[in-house]
Amino acid sequence: MTEQRLRVEIHGAVQGVGFRPYVYRLAVAMGLRGWVINDTQGVFIEVEGNRSTLEDFLARLSADKPPRARIDSLDAVWLAPVGYGDFEIRHSQEQGVKTVLVLPDIATCADCLAEVADPADRRYRYPFTNCTNCGPRFTIIQALPYDRPHTTMAHFAMCPQCRAEYENPLDRRFHAQPIACPACGPQLALYGASAGAVFGDVSGGRPGTTARESGRWPRSAGGWHLMAEGEGALRSAADALKAGAIVAVKGLGGFHLMVDAGNPQAVARLRERKPRRDKPFALMARDLDQARTLCRVSPQAAEALTGPEAPILLLPRRAGAPVADNVAPGSPNLGVMLPYTPLHHLLLQELDFPVVATSGNLTDEPICTDEWEAMERLGHVAGCFLIHDRPIARHVDDSVAWILDGEVRLLRRARGYAPLPVRMARPLPTLLGVGAHLKNTVALSVGEQVFISQHIGDLETAEALAAFERVIADFLRLYEARPVAIAHDLHPDYLSTRWAQQQLEQSGPGAGLTLIPVQHHHAHLAACLAENQAEGPALGVTWDGTGYGPDGTVWGGEFLLGDATGFTRVAHLRPFRLPGGEAAIQEPRRVALALLWELDGERALLREDLVPVQALSPTERRVLAQMLDRGIHAPWTTSAGRLFDGVAALLGLHPRVTFEGQAAMALEFVADPDVRDAYPVALVAQPCGDPSANHAPWAGVWDWGPLVEALLDDLARGTEVGVMAARFHNAAAAAILAIAQAVGEPRVALTGGCFQNRLLTERAVVQLRQAGFQVLLHRQVPPNDGGISLGQVAVAAARWAGGG
Incomplete structure (x- = not known):
């Protein structure tokens, strides 16, 4: 039979997942000849x-x-043979546009866990065991293509045994770039303030554990002292946790x-020092049995x-769950994850209880990645530091997910998911989106792919802004990209917007850089459609809570057709007005007063039977009344998030909050x-006010006034709070359906932070589908x-x- 040559080009998540050895084994088993190679765009194969x-x-x-490979495109061309003698894996090439997918970090696979648990294996109890099917990826890569010299593992010289595995195409560690073992890889160390202070401000444990004289670690650093290394470090850290230390x-x-x-006292200490007064903490359970x-x-x-991906998953809390009440105060859910590295597995196996595992940062700051920086920034929080010497190339928090409408959906996109791209229908120019002010991420388009960064957080501090810039x-460095335009929020005071403007100023005339402002809620809609x-x-x-509207008001309860x-x-x-502007976000009682003012004017101040009015001093009432009456520092808003806050305050729930969304939750x-x-849903048809909206079949306003009046009547009758809260949610879902029916567009996208509310989302989805609408929800990125x-x-x- 006549021989032929097949050239195959594959794009997707095909590096760092054992794809080349898979191709090698397949070709050799089938008696084929040729080669396979990585480059900056994907995997290329020629086979005869x-x-x-x-x-x-x-x-x-x-x-x-x-199993971890993802093929986005596969193109094959038939060619004349050239007479290859055998099949080989060729060295990676670095030229060309960089479009290959960088894989997220992957939770430890079953094979590696079995080795860690096997006393006869050379990686027994080694905390950094990995293979091509698991381990660090995004957090160690420094350049493309993904090869060991381009990772933070470059300075760990492989021992002969690891080298043999790395170079054997039949081994599952073939070209596993983080490959390591106890003889040649990263190691653990434990630092404490002094020999007797490994356990912080508590006593107990095994403080006599001492460091071996490896010379790997400095004896002291910044007032912290080396207490133990290797297995001793791990066991002493476990003892510290048992003794109640942070x-x-x-x-x-x-x-x-x-x-x-x-341990409620230990959790309280962590809340005080972080500081994080009420927001729920995430938990790490040893295994599924403990999670149950x-x-x-x-x-x-x-x-x-x-x-x-092993995310933090929000799940219904069991009655009598063995955790302190102050882990997630007031919440019927717990955020739980399982160990996702051998280090976490080994540490949790030393304990007979789950642990709080919250981000290692202070509130509103990025997570610490460097051990010496952590000792400086978190030295007043933690009693000891369990560290290792594998550098972290970039900070990546844990992802947070929930199960909604039968699917796992993201609330925070980071480890396990970032920076995998969303694939677009057609190639895009190179564009940079710099995100919003809260829960910031950035996005970069390269060809048909939009790469989305890990969660960066709220741009509230200098440290957070520095993380955003990094x-x-x-x-841009990883993909060697030069954007032709930067897309940013309309809000002129967002730090992300200011950064974009600075780039334009610094680029100078003739540089070809363009700024494209994008209205906040339009971006929400476009994201839901894109994914x-x-x-x-x-x-x-x-x-959602707030977004800058083109009319200069604060939007947040929008129905956008487009x-x-x-x-x-x-x-x-x-x-309605937001008295005090941003201050109203921290004080839902102000929002409640604003709602009452809209309905009843100055008489709202006399409603001392209501909790939010009671919570205001006479001076505060007078000042807020002036704001509302004169419109001074009291911008207009249509925010659904603030409406939820105001209703919560009217029901006596959190007149003040300590974190975003607390009252609505x-x-x-x-x-x-x-x-x-x-509660009644009142829709008022009115001119849209948008000259381009003449084609709109319907335009109007959801008047929440009758809803709030009915709620106040229920309050006066002593109706149960749970009944009133449910009637409010049901009214919100009914309003969504009523406006969808009035507008008549068959496809409805639910997007924005309010759709992190399960009750609202599920009831809106059910009603919309029953009425024949196609409902779009977020999956790959958060709402x-x-x-x-x-x-x-x-x-x-x-x-x-479109040229503009």
């Missing part, structure tokens, strides 16, 4: 043999690929602050917890799920501002294609 064998080879490339643990993408989750003592774990939840520089690969218009129900190319604001919530959690009736950067890129691309 008879036509039928090559066709079988081509089919099996996709069908039998490694332990800072260096992991994959940064530090955790850990403490016994069942904490939460109700469905088969789908178990699959997510044990999967390669992530952007990191992305659902939905072309054409949708009704975007974009509900797509990435543009939108019409067809409906919104009835406006309490309102959701207290709602009686069996209540199905709703909150973590998805804004993707939407900014999508809008900027549409404008660029």
Whole structure:
């Protein structure tokens, strides 16, 4: 039979997942000859043999690929043979545009865990065991293509045994770039303030553990002293946790602050020092069995917890769960994850309790990645530091997910998911989206892919802004990209917006850089459409806390009809004032007063039967009344998030909050799920006010006034809070359906931070689908501002294609 040559070009997540050895084994087993190579764009294969064998080879490339591989495109060309003698894996090439997918960090696989648990294995109890199917990726890579010299493992010289595994195409560690063992890889150390202070401000444990004289670690650093190394460091850290200490643990993408989750005094100390007064802490459980003592774990939840992404998963708390009440005060849920590195597995195996595992940072600061920096920044928080000497190339927090509408969906996109891209329908120019002010991420388009950064956080501090700038520089360097435009939020005072303007000023005339402002809620809608690969218009129900509107008011309860190319604001919530502006976000009692003022004017101050009015001193009432009456420092808003806050305050829930969303969460959690009736929904048709909106079939306002009046009547009657909270949620879902029916667009996208509310989202989805609407929800990016950067890129691309 005549021989032929097949050239295959594969793009996707095909580096760092054992794809080349898989191709090698497949080709050799089928008697084919040729080569396979990595480059900056993907994997390229040339293989020779008879036509039928090559066709079988081509089919099996996709069908039998490694478990962590993702093929986005596969192109094959038939050519004349050139006479290859055998099959080989060639060295990576570095030329060309860099479009290959950088893999996220992958949770430890079963094979590696078995080795760590086997006393006869040379990696027995080694905390940095990994292979091509698991281990660090994004947190160690420094350049493309993904080869060891381009990672933070470059300075660890492989021992002969590791080198043999690394170079053997038949070994699962073939070209596993983080490959290591106890003889040649990273090691652990434990630092404490003094020999007797490993356990912080508590006593107990085994303080006599001493460091071996390896010379690997300095005896002291910044007032911290080396207490133990290797196995001794691990066991002493476990003893410290048992004794109630706060332990800072260096992991994959940064530090955790850990403490016994069942010790209320230890948890209280952590809250005081971090500081984090009320916001729930994440937990790490030893295994699924322990997780099941904490939460109700469905088969789908178990699959997510044990999967390669291993996110923090929000799950219903079990009654009597063995955790302190102050771990997640007032919440019916717990955020639980399982160990995802051998280090975490080994540490949790030393304990018979779950631990709090919260980000190793101070509130509003980025997570610490360097051990010496951590000792400086977190020295007043932790009693000791369990560290290792594998450098972390970039900070990556734990991802947070929930199961909604039958799917695992993201609330924070980081470890396990970032920086995998969202694939677009067509190639885009190189665009940078710099995200929002809160829950910031950035996004970069390269060809048909939009790479989305890990969660950066709120840009509230100098440290957070510096992290934002590092992530952007990191992305541009990694992909050697030079954006033609930067997409940013309309809000002129967002630090991300100011940064974009500074880049334009610094680039100078003639540099070719363009700024593209994108309205906040339009970005939400565009992000939801982009990740659902939905072309054409949708009704975007974009509900969140605040976003700068083109009319200069604070938007947040919007119904936008459109797509990435543009939108019409067809409906919104009835406006009300925010007395004190940003201060109203921290004080829902101000929002409650504003709602009352809209309904009853100055008489609102006389409602001393209501908790939010009672919570205001006479002086505060007088000052707020002046703001509301004169419109001084009291901007108009249509914010759904603030409406939820105000209603929560009227029901006596959190007149003040200590973290964003606290009042709205309490309102959701207290709602009686069996209540199905709703407060009245009043829609008022009115001119849209948008000259481009003449085609809109309907435009109007959801007037929340009758709703609040009915709620006040219920309050006066002594109706149960759970019933009132449920009627409010039901009314919000009914309003969404009523406006969707009035507008008539068959596709509805639910987006914005308010759709982190399970009760609201599930009831809106059910009602919309029953009425025949197609509902789009977020999956790959969060509904909150973590998805804004993707939407900014999508809008900027549409404008660029349209010439403006």
